[in-house]
Amino acid sequence: MxxxxxxxxxxxxxxxxxxxxxxxxxxxxxxxxxxxxxxxxxxxxxxxxxxxxxxxxxxxxxxxxxxxxxxxxxxxxxxxxxxxxxxxxxxxxxxxxxxxxxxxxxxxxxxxxxxxxxxxxxxxxxxxxxxxxxxxxxxxxxxxxxxxxxxxxxxxxxxxxxxxxxxxxxxxxxxxxxxxxxxxxxxxxxxxxxxxxxxxxxxxxxxxxxSLIEWCGKKLSAIPFVTATKRTINATTTVLYKLRYVIASGVVLAYAVTAVSIVPLGYVGQKVVLAKQTQADLPVGAYLHAPWPFAQINLIRDGDVRKANVGLIPSAVTQRVSDGAWFSVSSRTRKDDNTGYLHTGDQNLVFVSGELLYRVTSPTKAATSYPELDTMVTELANSSLWELVSRKTYLELIQGDRQELADQLNSFISRGAEQLNYPIEIVSFSFESIQPPGPVVNTYRKLLQARQLKVDKVNQALTEKYFQLSAARANAVQIIEQDKAYAHAHNTRAEGDITRFNSIAQSYNRKPEAYKLKLQTESFQRTLSGRPLTIADPRFDKHDYRIWSAKQ
Structure with a gap:
């Protein structure tokens, strides 16, 4: 056979x-x-x-x-x-x-x-x-x-x-x-x-x-539209064939253009040769290289700031009164709460979440050596957050200064990124939420309200105390100033009297008779003031008086 x-x-x-x-x-x-x-x-x-x-x-x-x-x-x-x-x-x-x-x-x-x-x-x-x-x-x-x-x-x-x-x-x-x-x-x-x-x-x-393809072709060829389309394609093919040299020249020119790349402002270039990426950042400029697909320059945004969500995520049964407020868990859904919490240094539970902003310092190195850089930075930030929480007490986290805590966390993340040689620079970290566990939030709120009420009462008492003290001190200062003014006035009058008496004494010593006449005149004026006067001229007879009123 x-x-x-x-x-x-x-x-x-x-x-x-x-x-x-x-x-x-x-x-x-x-x-x-x-x-x-x-x-x-x-x-x-x-x-x-x-x-x-x-x-x-x-x-x-x-x-x-x-x-x-x-x-x-x-x-x-x-x-x-x-x-x-x-x-x-x-x-x-x-x-x-x-x-x-x-x-x-x-x-x-x-x-x-x-x-x-x-x-x-x-x-x-x-x-x-x-x-x-x-x-x-x-x-x-x-x-x-x-x-x-x-x-x-x-x-x-x-x-x-x-x-x-x-x-x-x-x-x-x-x-x-x-x-x-x-x-x-x-x-x-x-x-x-x-x-x-x-x-x-x-x-x-x-x-x-x-052959299904041949069978479908025969069926389609019986359709007038397909036949007309086929004639159009044939005519187009004939025209393209006549222009084959022009089209070929254009294709060659377009292919040659792929050997030139431009890195614009705000970007760095990463050269790729046969799928192998270089780690050097190419600055702004024009570059000549092998045509595509043998080589190319990929553009990567320079100074790109990225965001990483750090911390835990609340479960679906949690409830928030408003954005930014603490979430709580009702007693009815408490058994379904699977929210993760962190252990503090004093063995308490706390929920912490935040947002990390970081800048990529070497985009080419990040794309080549760290293709999963975002995930790696997020994991680093989470581990740094857990380390920070484990070193702090519950009250230090809940009532502490968030900016100070964020600065400490930034130092932890920066140190870890430097040790791992990550090409990043930490821009900032902000805490979105630091709160007690959801099931005890309502109780903790009541405790905070009682503490706030106590603080308000103490503040009111201190305010009243300082107000009364201020009023008493102002009244005392006013009395002291009045006394000082009264003493100053008496001293001034006494000094004026002394000066006047000294002047009178000097006048008396110089002309005693004149001073006596002055005293007599003043005595007469005080005695006869407001009384009718009778002026008698010794040259007239006492029976021939002229009487004038004192006012005349």
Whole structure:
């Protein structure tokens, strides 16, 4: 049977393709490439289908010689084998989709090994396709020649996998997208085989492979809109072909522009060569490098201030009166409270949360060496917060100066960042909440209200005391000043009297008679003041008086 050249070529190609499929799967497991794994499963699916069809063909050829079984039974066996193979292929496609759904984009290892292995596979597939086509032409086997063209189609799939691996060197990760496309191709192959097998089984005819793509193409070509669209595409293609040199020149020029990058103000540049990032910050300016995707310069904002939420998060059963107020937990929902609390230095529980602002001092170093910098800084701030709380008493945290506590926490975080060589600078930290546990907040509020009432009463008493003292002191000062003024007035009058008496004494000593006359005159004035006066002139007779009133 294997004297037939077609069978020998088919057997050789099947064994080689089986080895290539296994090699690709092993290479995928070593490197972690999902696209390479899907390509390997796709190749093994084709091999499996080819094996089934090969053995069915051998069974049919053998029966044609021996005539042991009826053609109907042969068709039944052939259709059943195809349906079984289709189900196996569909299971393989579902398994790939399931893995893609559960797996995040992987980090491909041994990338150069994957590229070299895929290139070798492509070379072998190319020679296998050529072998099938040559043997098919020599033996007039349309099936074998068509299988050669199918191998060339598989070559395109492997080329796409190779391009995705090369793109990974430049930071273009298409591995998962390409794996989805290949898995869809596997599913399409399974559906085509399943429909073809069921059609052959129902009609009891010889198996004929159905191409859903060709079937859909024929159906769509009967639609006028599709036909018009096809004519438009052909006309557009003709125009583009005439302008091929202009378009090619524009593409080359656009590609050459990718070798120039500009770092604007407010940014620093990070050079990436074959997916390897440098740690040097490129300052503002223009730079020339290898074209994309071999090299590029990523822009990173310089002096970017980031925020990290530090501390614990209240549970869903907590209640707040307003934003910024303490949350509380009612007695009805206390058993459902799963809020985390921190232990203070005096073995009490306290809830603490805050906001940290920090600046990245070296953006390139942060992106290269610390890709999870935000998470790492948040964890550092949390550990520093726990350390601070464990060193403070309950009252120091609840009633202490928050700015002083924030400054201490800043020093803890800065020291930890310096020890861990984090490229950050602490800008500020502010506490959003420092409060007792939610279930005891209402009781603590009553205690604070009682303390506040006590403080208010004491303050009122002190205010009244200081007011009375101030009033008494002001009254005393007023009395003292009045006494001082009264004494000063008496002293001034006494001094004036002394001066006056001294002046009178001096006058008396100089002219005693005149002073006596003055005293007599003043005495007369005081005595006769307000009384009628009779003035008598000695030259007149006493009976001849003239009487004048004192007012005259």
């Amino acid at each position: 294997f004297k037939d050249k077609r069978l020998r070529a088919s057997a050789l190609c099947l064994i080689t393709e089986l080895l290539l499929g296994g090699f690709r799967c092993a290479l995928a497991m070593m490197t972690g490439s999902l696209a390479l794994m899907a390509d390997g499963v796709h190749a093994l699916s084709d091999v499996w289908v080819s094996f089934v069809l090969f053995f069915v063909l051998m069974f049919r050829v053998s029966n044609d010689r021996s005539k042991k079984f009826s053609p109907k039974l042969i068709n039944y066996v052939e259709s059943s084998a195809v349906i079984f193979s289709a189900i196996a292929v569909l299971f393989a496609a579902v398994a790939i989709f399931d893995r893609l759904y559960k797996t995040e984009t992987p980090q491909i290892e041994y990338l150069w090994l994957a590229i070299a292995g895929t290139a070798v596979v492509m070379v072998v597939i190319y020679f296998l396709a050529k072998l099938k086509q040559r043997v098919g032409r020599e033996t007039n086997s349309v099936t074998l020649e068509a299988d050669g063209y199918h191998s060339k189609a598989d070559l395109i799939t492997s080329a796409a996998v190779l391009l995705s691996l090369v793109g990974s060197l430049a930071g273009i990760h298409l591995d998962k997208v390409l794996a989805v496309i290949i898995a869809a191709m596997i599913a399409l192959l399974g559906v085509e085989m399943l429909v073809s097998g069921l059609r052959s089984l129902i009609s009891s005819q010889e198996f004929d492979q159905l």
